[in-house]
Amino acid sequence: MNEFDVIERLSGLLPPAPPEVLVPIGDDCAVLRLGGGTWAAASDMLVSGRHFKGWADPADVGYKAVAVNVSDVAAMGGTPRFVLVSGAAPDPETALGVFEGVAEACGKFGVYPLGGDTTSADALTVDVAILGEIEASPVLRSGARIGDLLAVTGELGASVAGLLALEEGMDGFERLKARHLRPRPRVEAGRAAAWLGVGAMIDLSDGLASDVRHVCERSGVGCRVDLDLLPVSDDTRELAASLGRDPGVLAATGGEDYELLVSAPEQVLRTLSETVEVPVTVVGEVTRSDMDFRRGEDVVEDLSGWDHFE
């Protein structure tokens, strides 16, 4: 049984959704109609030993816990507004460090902390629940259409490269380490994409190879992605080379980039690219069926992403 089996089994336990629920469990966020507004809701938990180790200080963990939730809201085209933060820490000083990082991220992303819970535990654990406001229509994973192009914001592989540098205790590569410890969710790009009416959107938390599969399965389509097109920075390539890793594979499978994957017609992507500050790079296209990862003309097999119980 893996994470996705658990989710599958859980779906059978759900009661009927009340009328306020526009989008139930299964997308980056659930979407609710509350009063006159549309709200996105999600939560994400970070656990010591699983999502981070001693190289992350408590403030980094608190910051990232907020940032990854902000990214979920960005992937619906929403604006992050409120968070609840629960933290379990081995001592009060660590808890305070976490909440300093939380407060810093809240300031950075314009999110207000409504409260939460603090408790003690051996393993530092932070769970953030977020509410975001959606002004345009929410962008779902299910809206990819045959003929759409697939594009990503920013760069891929920097986060996993930073993780490798941290794990290996390598000097330098500070930019990559920061990308891993303090992700930059793409709120502006997500909002713009929603206003432009892109077909589908997801944030790249599990890795492109895994996340594009979620989009394709939900949309009932296939895809072709060219690893040679993935936006990979020079320092990521340098790090990969120094460890004998393939930068394209790292970028496709590394996860935790918290960039956005967008499916839309070419013209919409061009407008998006002209509208937002972050680079938007076409990496493939939506096809009738099958997940086809290539490097130029060569098929790349066995790309897989992140399974939380693997």
Place this chain on the structure above:
Amino acid sequence: MNEFDVIERLSGLLPPAPPEVLVPIGDDCAVLRLGGGTWAAASDMLVSGRHFKGWADPADVGYKAVAVNVSDVAAMGGTPRFVLVSGAAPDPETALGVFEGVAEACGKFGVYPLGGDTTSADALTVDVAILGEIEASPVLRSGARIGDLLAVTGELGASVAGLLALEEGMDGFERLKARHLRPRPRVEAGRAAAWLGVGAMIDLSDGLASDVRHVCERSGVGCRVDLDLLPVSDDTRELAASLGRDPGVLAATGGEDYELLVSAPEQVLRTLSETVEVPVTVVGEVTRSDMDFRRGEDVVEDLSGWDHFE
């Protein structure tokens, strides 16, 4: 530094509250004005080894994680509506067990699960964030007035008695064990109290001695509580006797009863008592200053409640 010091220090890190925030951090829930409605938001985390041990099965933990959040909404006078559930478990089967308990509690309390997160960790950890709808005015901790009486719903001490029975591996006492494992938040009583305009309300999670202090500090008042008046059931007394514990002290300090403590004029409490199914018992009164715990005429010293970092 204890839990309350952490909260104190954190308050200094908070940005200014946006206009939707009617009640910020510091009460049972934060309260938000969203669209035309008023919403209560809170989160509570349960961690293996801290909040439960091997005597709790995963479904109990999932159930309780929802129930204690429902209790926070009840304490504002709200109706629980939506939850987000994040769970960290050592294996997928345990995670599934947790979510079965979550689903059962959601059905019981009429709450819809919007989603959440699942991850792996050594220690089973469940965090639930809740949104509840408030139709009357939210009832805060700060509304206790000199001359109000203090009353509690239901019974006190049953949960800690059940915990002791579980910890000691005692046969029998099934009702008490169930009160610990599967709390019964007082949603109906909380709503009725809000409609009747009671002064202050809090749910009894830390223990009466600690929770009444929160009300008094927020309200700028004192209290006198008579331990002889606390509603303690026969089986709780029997369990206490068999372990040589004082049932009144257990009831005042045990915590996790998830009953409501209400401050209101006598006539309002009488109406509340006639309106709701659960018993409502006067246990003391609001005074000008000082926390005064008595047994009849005798002062009881050194009652303290729960500190999550103690």
